[in-house]
Amino acid sequence: MPSENRNRTSVTLEDRIKAITTCQQGKSFAAIGRELNRSKSCIKRIIDRYNETNSYKDRPRPDRPRLSTAKDDRNLVRLVKKNRTEPSHVLANQWKLSNGKTSSSSLVRKRLLANKLEWKVAVKKPRLSTKHIKGRKTFCKIVK
DSSP: OOOGGGTSOOOOHHHHHHHHHHHHTTOOHHHHHHHHTOOHHHHHHHHHHHHHHSOSSOOOOOOOOOSSOHHHHHHHHHHHHHOTTOOHHHHHHHHHHHHOOOOOHHHHHHHHHHTTOOOSOOOOOOOOOHHHHHHHHHHHHHHO
16 A cells, blocks of 8 residues: 555755745745645644754654665675575575674565676576587587
8 A cells, every 4th residue: 555655745945944934924824835835734744843853854764774784785796696506595594694694585685686686596507418418529520
């Protein structure tokens, strides 16, 4: 279910400054909203936030802390280049042994995609059968 906030346009810094200065001049929320083409509840929220924080900027949003550092990501790329045929869950276990942090195979795939690498298992070259080897030898003898 998509969030309602995704459809909402963010208020620019200039609009916030205009809203606060016109409110300090004594205009109503509805008049400011008509002037800036915003709802009066949006204007009220801007003014309330400014009164709380004395800042025009957004409050910091909580983010989930990043599990791996840039050094860990480089280590993962090195592991992938060394073991090209390993699946992502095996790479996750090897990565855990190297940096001590538990990570999922989906995180490994995301980090590899961020570094422009595929997480898919590289295909091994098929071994030549004895029939192929004999056929190649006879071809070489014919060409000489």
